[in-house]
Amino acid sequence: MKSPSVHLAIPKVSAIIPAYNSSPFIQDTIESLLAQSISLSEIIVVDDLSSDDTYEVVLKIAQSSHGIVKIRRLTENCGPSQSRNIGLGMAREELVLLMDHDDIADNMLVEEEYDKFMELEDDSPGSYVLVHSAYSQIDRDGFGISGVHRWRQVGKDEVLGYMLVRNRILSCSGVLMKKELALRVGGFDCGLRYSQDWDLWLRLAETGGFGYVDSPLVKIRRHSNNLSRIISDAEKDELTILSRYAIPFIEKAIYRRKSTRLMNSIDFVSVLYRLGRWDEGFRIIKDVINKRPDLSSPFFWAGLYYVKNGDLYAAKEAFEQAIEIDPENGAALNNYGVIVALCGEHGKAAGLLKNAIAMLPNYLDAKHNLSCLERKPGHDASCFKFTLRELRPVLLTYADTE
Numbered sequence: 001m002k003s004p005s006v007h008l009a010i011p012k013v014s015a016i017i018p019a020y021n022s023s024p025f026i027q028d029t030i031e032s033l034l035a036q037s038i039s040l041s042e043i044i045v046v047d048d049l050s051s052d053d054t055y056e057v058v059l060k061i062a063q064s065s066h067g068i069v070k071i072r073r074l075t076e077n078c079g080p081s082q083s084r085n086i087g088l089g090m091a092r093e094e095l096v097l098l099m100d101h102d103d104i105a106d107n108m109l110v111e112e113e114y115d116k117f118m119e120l121e122d123d124s125p126g127s128y129v130l131v132h133s134a135y136s137q138i139d140r141d142g143f144g145i146s147g148v149h150r151w152r153q154v155g156k157d158e159v160l161g162y163m164l165v166r167n168r169i170l171s172c173s174g175v176l177m178k179k180e181l182a183l184r185v186g187g188f189d190c191g192l193r194y195s196q197d198w199d200l201w202l203r204l205a206e207t208g209g210f211g212y213v214d215s216p217l218v219k220i221r222r223h224s225n226n227l228s229r230i231i232s233d234a235e236k237d238e239l240t241i242l243s244r245y246a247i248p249f250i251e252k253a254i255y256r257r258k259s260t261r262l263m264n265s266i267d268f269v270s271v272l273y274r275l276g277r278w279d280e281g282f283r284i285i286k287d288v289i290n291k292r293p294d295l296s297s298p299f300f301w302a303g304l305y306y307v308k309n310g311d312l313y314a315a316k317e318a319f320e321q322a323i324e325i326d327p328e329n330g331a332a333l334n335n336y337g338v339i340v341a342l343c344g345e346h347g348k349a350a351g352l353l354k355n356a357i358a359m360l361p362n363y364l365d366a367k368h369n370l371s372c373l374e375r376k377p378g379h380d381a382s383c384f385k386f387t388l389r390e391l392r393p394v395l396l397t398y399a400d401t402e
Contacts, residue, residue: 011114012041013176015097016087018080020048023057025102025221028142030061030069032105033097040068040110041093045101046083047073081188081196084172088179088187096179103173104142104219109133113176116211127156129204130177131211132169138219146362148216149392154257156209161253163205164245165267166389167198174218181207192241194234199241242275262288266297270389273301278308296326300390303335307386312339330356331387334366338384341373349373360391 015033019026026045033043043065045058055073062069072090074083088096095117097110113131120128135149151168162168169175185203188196201210242250254268255261265288272281282305288298303318319336322329337352350373356366365385372383 011038011095011110012093013038013095013097013110013114014091014093014179015040015043015099016084016091017043017045017099017101018048018083018087019045019050019054019058019101020077020080020083021050021052022047022054022101023050023052026054026057027061028104029099029101030058032107033099034065034068035107036105036110037107038111038114040097042067042091043069044087044090045069045071046087046090047071048079048083049074049077079190079193081190081192085187085190088183091179094179095176096182098172098175098177100171100173100220102221103171104138104221105174106215106217106219108215109174109217110176112213112215112217113174113211116213117176120209120211124156124209127208128211129181129208130175130201131213132175133213133217134215135170135174135218135220136216138221140221142219142221144219145222150214151212152214153212154210158257159210160202160205161255161257161264161267163198163202164242164250164253165271167195167201169197169201169210171218171220172197173220177204192237195237195241198238202241202245239274242271247272247275247277262292262295266301269301273304273388278305281305294325296322296329296332297390299325300329300332300335303332304386304388307335307339312342315339316343328359329390330360330363330366331390333359334363334369334387337366338369338386341369341384342381346373363391 017026017029030043030045033040047055047058055071058069058071062071072086074086084098095114099105113133116131117128134151136144137146139145149170154162181204182200185200185207187200189199192199250271251268254271255264257264265284269281269285272278282302285298285301285305288295289302292298299318299322303315303322306312306315306318316336316339319332319339322332323336333352333356337349337356340352341349350370353366353370353373357363357370360366365387369384
């Protein structure tokens with residue numbers, strides 16, 4: 001085991017857990033925090049007026065925790081954002097560790113993230129605002145259900161551009177951040193239901209950089225009560241958040257990244273499409289294709305433009321080209337499969353969709369489309385789902401909502 005950081009003999013960190021009807025999992029979550037290699041100063045549980053025995057479970061743990069575990073029970077149900085904001089207001093330490101009520105922390109989480117914070121602080125004092133880690137996923141019973149979700153360390157001036165393109169922090173759990181900065185930018189937005197974390201990360205990214213630890217130090221539990229299972233509603237919140245930023249601001253942030261100009265252009269197009277600026281994005285993607293016809297990604301984005309405009313023949317050609325260049329482009333496989341199905345080639349479509357699922361077993365769109373094809377192999381376009389962005393290397397797992 002590593003020795004504790006030399007920067008402070010005992011790093012001072014407050015943990016915050018919003019809880020609502022959490023009795024099946026909350027004890028495991030708290031125990032994982034109590035077992036940290038570097039002890040937390042306090043673990044604050046904000047019970048959002050649970051209707052089960054969450055309060056009693058936590059109270060019992062608190063009574064034997066020597067004052068470390070604290071619980072506050074709200075008098076009305078306010079939602080996780082307000083619960084976290086209340087926890088931020090209660091925390092006595094400058095560094096706070098966020099944790100969801102059903103996730104599990106590795107016992108090195110605080111130590112490794114704190115050491116990363118101090119390393120970055122030594123290199124660039126005051127320039128970093130939070131640290132996060134890689135994640136693994138577990139099911140309701142605690143069994144692993146997918147590979148490790150990773151990111152990488154990027155420069156402090158690049159974080160905002162990457163975060164505008166996609167939320168790289170999969171969960172609040174395991175995020176170690178500066179409390180005063182989080183409060184200064186307004187905390188969690190209680191008007192958002194699904195993407196409050198991404199909204200806060202964006203506002204924090206305007207103030208400083210993010211540290212990253214490339215070890216899966218948090219296990220995210222996936223089950224039927226996860227709010228993120230309602231993907232379409234989450235996408236509406238994403239649009240609300242993105243719409244708060246002017247296009248030139250987004251463009252500047254993305255092109256500030258130390259990536260190639262062409263890759264920055266492709267990611268900028270992905271944001272333009274999400275904001276409904278299809279023609280503007282397509283002009284950029286055509287230029288990328290002209291310059292780099294050997295890349296799969298631009299053909300994927302061109303295919304989406306053709307789908308949007310009802311030109312399925314051109315879309316089919318674009319997705320087919322994307323697959324020829326990169327046979328593992330799962331989103332292009334799915335979308336090509338949908339178009340092939342709409343053209344009446346059901347056997348070929350099923351093969352394409354099965355290939356996508358074989359590569360990405362958690363791929364919901366491909367599973368849904370294969371089910372539609374097997375259940376009703378007609379030409380009803382409304383049954384099928386196009387995937388509107390390229391996929392992560394390891395997909396998140398969601399409860400089946402069909």
